[in-house]
Amino acid sequence: MGPHPAVAAIRLAVRRVLHDLLTEHHRAPAAVPHALSHEQPPPPLVLVACSGGADSMALASALAFESPKLGIRAGGVTVDHGLQPGSDLRAAEVVQRLRELGLDPVDSVAVTVGRAGGPEAAARDARYAALDTAAERHGAAAVLLGHTRDDQAETVLLGLARGSGIRSLSGMAAVSGAGGRYRRPFLELDRQTARKACMVQSLPVWDDPHNADPAYTRSRLRHEGLPALEKALGKGVVEALARTAQLSRDDADALDSWAAQAEATVRDAAGLLDCAKLYALPPAVRRRVLRRAATAAGAPAGSLFARHIEEVDRLITGWRGQGAINLPGKVVARRQGGRLVIRQG
Numbered sequence: 001m002g003p004h005p006a007v008a009a010i011r012l013a014v015r016r017v018l019h020d021l022l023t024e025h026h027r028a029p030a031a032v033p034h035a036l037s038h039e040q041p042p043p044p045l046v047l048v049a050c051s052g053g054a055d056s057m058a059l060a061s062a063l064a065f066e067s068p069k070l071g072i073r074a075g076g077v078t079v080d081h082g083l084q085p086g087s088d089l090r091a092a093e094v095v096q097r098l099r100e101l102g103l104d105p106v107d108s109v110a111v112t113v114g115r116a117g118g119p120e121a122a123a124r125d126a127r128y129a130a131l132d133t134a135a136e137r138h139g140a141a142a143v144l145l146g147h148t149r150d151d152q153a154e155t156v157l158l159g160l161a162r163g164s165g166i167r168s169l170s171g172m173a174a175v176s177g178a179g180g181r182y183r184r185p186f187l188e189l190d191r192q193t194a195r196k197a198c199m200v201q202s203l204p205v206w207d208d209p210h211n212a213d214p215a216y217t218r219s220r221l222r223h224e225g226l227p228a229l230e231k232a233l234g235k236g237v238v239e240a241l242a243r244t245a246q247l248s249r250d251d252a253d254a255l256d257s258w259a260a261q262a263e264a265t266v267r268d269a270a271g272l273l274d275c276a277k278l279y280a281l282p283p284a285v286r287r288r289v290l291r292r293a294a295t296a297a298g299a300p301a302g303s304l305f306a307r308h309i310e311e312v313d314r315l316i317t318g319w320r321g322q323g324a325i326n327l328p329g330k331v332v333a334r335r336q337g338g339r340l341v342i343r344q345g
C-alpha cells in the first residue's frame with residue numbers, strides 16, 4: 001500500500017524542487033574543475049526553515065524522506081524570535097524533532113526583533129536575516145519554506161487591499177532571494193494537505209498563537225476574511241487567488257522589462273528624463289520608469305509608495321508649475337523645463 005494521498009502530495013512537491021536544485025547544481029561551474037581535482041563535487045545541502053508549525057513540519061518530513069534518494073544532504077533551521085515566554089524551549093523542541101527526522105545539521109538561531117515597519121514585518125526581516133546567515137554558514141544550496149496556497153491567497157488579498165498595482169498582487173515567488181536561495185515547494189498545495197500529512201505521520205505540530213491572534217491583519221484575514229469570501233463566492237476562491245498571483249507575476253515581469261528598455265530611450269545625453277517622451281509612454285510603463293529613476297537616485301524601494309510615484313507622475317501629466325516633490329531617502333524630483341530631474345536633494 002502506498003503512502004496516504006496527503007503524504008504522497010507533500011513528497012511529490014518536495015521531490016520536484018529537489019530535482020530542480022540537482023539540475024542547477026550539476027550545471028553550475030565547479031570552483032575547481034573535477035578533472036583537475038579528481039574529486040566528485042560534494043552533494044548539495046538543502047535546509048528546511050521550520051517553525052514547528054504544520055506546514056514546515058510536513059515540509060521537513062518530506063525533505064527527510066526524499067533527500068537521501070537523490071543524494072542530497074538535508075538540514076534544518078529554526079528561528080527563535082523571542083516574542084513569547086518559553087520560545088527558547090519551543091525552538092529546542094523543534095531542533096529535536098528535526099534531528100529525529102534524520103536532518104543534520106540542525107540550527108536554532110535566536111534573533112532580536114526590532115520595531116521597524118510593525119511587528120509582523122520586523123519579525124519577518126529578522127527571520128530572513130537569520131536564515132540567510134545560516135545558509136551561508138553551511139554553504140547551503142537552498143532553504144525551503146513552507147508557504148502554502150492558502151498563504152499565497154492571503155498575500156494576494158493583502159496586496160489588493162494596499163492598492164499598489166499588480167506587483168503586489170503577484171504574491172510570493174516559488175523561487176526568491178539571493179541566487180534563488182529560497183524555494184517554496186508547497187505554493188500549490190493547500191494548508192489542509194500539510195496538516196493531514198502531519199496527522200497521518202503522527203508528527204507533533206506547534207500552533208503559533210500569533211496565527212490565531214486577531215490583533216494581526218493576516219490572522220483576521222485567515223480566520224474571518226477568507227472564510228467570508230468563500231461563503232460569498234464559493235470554495236474555489238483560494239485557488240483563483242493563487243492563480244491571480246501567477247498571472248500577475250508574469251504581467252508585472254513583462255512590464256518591468258518594458259520599463260527597463262523604455263528608460264534608456266527617455267534619458268537624454270546628460271542622463272535627464274525627457275518629459276515629452278515620458279508623457280508618450282503608457283501610464284503603467286511610465287510609472288515604472290519613474291520608480292526606477294527614484295530608486296537609482298537613492299530612494300529606498302521599500303519606502304517608495306504608489307502615492308509618491310503618482311505625485312512625481314503629475315509633474316509629467318498634470319504640469320501646472322508645481323514645486324519639487326520630496327521622496328524617501330532625501331531624494332527630490334523636480335521639473336526643469338522639458339526635463340525631469342530626480343536626484344539627492
Ligand SMILES: Nc1ncnc2c1ncn2[C@@H]1O[C@H](COP(=O)(O)OP(=O)(O)OP(=O)(O)O)[C@@H](O)[C@H]1O
Nearest residue numbers: 049050051053054055056077078079144145146147
Ligand atoms: N520561527 C521560524 N523558524 C524557521 N522558519 C520559520 C519560522 N517561522 C516561519 N518560518 C518559515 O516560513 C514559512 C512561513 O511561515 P508563516 O509563519 O508565515 O506561515 P505558517 O503557515 O504559519 O507556517 P508554519 O505552519 O510552518 O508555521 C514557514 O512554513 C517556515 O518555512
